[in-house]
Amino acid sequence: MSQTVTKKLMLFFPKCECEKPIIYHLVKDHNLIVNIYRAKVTPEEEGYLVLDVTGTEQDIQRAMDFVRTFNVTINTTGKGVTWDEHRCTHCGQCLPRCPTKALHFADQATRQVVFDEAECIECLACIRVCPFNACASAF
Amino acid sequence: MKTYEQINDRIESGKAVVLTADEIMDYVDKKGVAAAAQEVDVVTTATFGPMCSSGCFLNFGHSKPKIRMSEAWVEDVLVYAGIAAVDVYLGATQLRHGDPANMYYPGEFRYGGGHVIEDLVAGKTLQLFALSYGTDEYPRREIRTYFTIHDLNQAIMVNPRNCYQNYNVAVNDSDRTIYTYLGILEPGRKNATYCSAGQLSPLLNDPYYETIGVGTRVWLAGAQGHVYAEGTQHAGDCERTGNGVPMEGAGTLALTADMKQMRPEFVRGVSLRGYGVSLALGVGVPIPILNEEVLQRTCVRDRDILAPVVDYSVDYPQKTGRVIRYANYEELRSGEIEIEGKKVAVGSLSSYCKALEIANRLADEIRRGEFLVSRPIAPLPRHAKMKPLVIREK
The missing domain is CATH 3.30.70.20 (Alpha-Beta Plaits)
Incomplete structure (x- = not known):
């Protein structure tokens, strides 16, 4: 098994994508361990999620490609x-x-x-x- | 024995030996008191923390036509205009117009008098709005304009109560969070706050006011100012430890200096949730080493200075006078004290880091011959007691 890494991410959700269970798919389909620090994901509003994801580089990369298909902005350098x-x-x-x-x-x-x-x-x-x-x- | 004049001669010739109150103890331990008193000319002391009784007089100069300014606001913060035309006093704890204060408890108090003073010293452009009833020689009844500190004729800081000699350590014995001028105190004595520079603090290094008096030149946020009076609530008659150090608030200083000479990093607005706004200031005071006794008193260490631990939920507001225990500053600085068998996390509102920086800056200014010591023109009272306010019938 290749080495796992932990990355801190800030996800910004546009108004329309808040109802999709994105985190569920990160765990289920992409084998990531997630640790959520802060979240505000409210229907009809913009939202954000600040979390750590732990997994292999490949899994994280695939997961991020998946997240981007929902029009979610990923910020890997921003600080909450x-x-x-x-x-x-x-x-x-x-x-x-x-x-x-x-x-x-x-x-x-x-x-x-x-x-x-x-x-x-x-x-x-x-x-x-x-x-x-x-x-x-x-x- | 040295005189003020001899010490100033050495400062002016660039030969003065200057140490900070943080360095002097080890130096004296190594050299001995007698030799060190011969050698050392000045010990610098300092403090940086919220000092609510601060403010400044501003003079705006005259507009055309003239206005007397009977009511005035700077950045929507009310200033006192009940003095001569175009003079105002801006106080550190004044809230901004429209601030809901504690209506939605605990209030945030994001901006007020202390922040205006910070912005002024930082050279920012501020709004003045003033009203007047109009007189024959001052006909204008309203003015709105913008200014910086450089546009003012004078901006003189005048602080009736700074540099508390010692101070309470606050805890909360109740079962709800309380919001005080010593910060947020969690229920059940979960945390404590102190506010003193301890062994670096000016009046703890001169506990009997032997060198610090009315007229003493001080370093006030980078400007050369002076002690203009005893501070309000100055009460030198208090309980003291064997080395003379007060075990409670005790002495205070009234300070003044030209704000145009100040450095913004030492003049900072303070927002205390649930309490209000204030101003944190940096003050440095040089202690001329006139003799061995004066030197000995500057060697006080954090572990020899006791502060009373007081409950701010009942005992402080109800003025019961109860002290839970006394804690020394070495314990307090460790980040944890024990009270009745329970460990309590300790935070500070006073910045030792900034105080140290000020003590070193002042020491450098003295070494360069730029800052002279001054003989007080009058001593601070030693035996004053603090009187209560009695509620009575006329």
């Missing part, structure tokens, strides 16, 4: 949660709220806050507590 290092004052108010420690101090001496995007599960807790508006959501 962003942290603006210039707006951040490094107070540390977000640190106890970040369950995965994606937001953490680079070191205890300088106590500079850094954001490790790969660890972020988009729980949005930081957005609620940041007094400086440094954290934002794409949706």
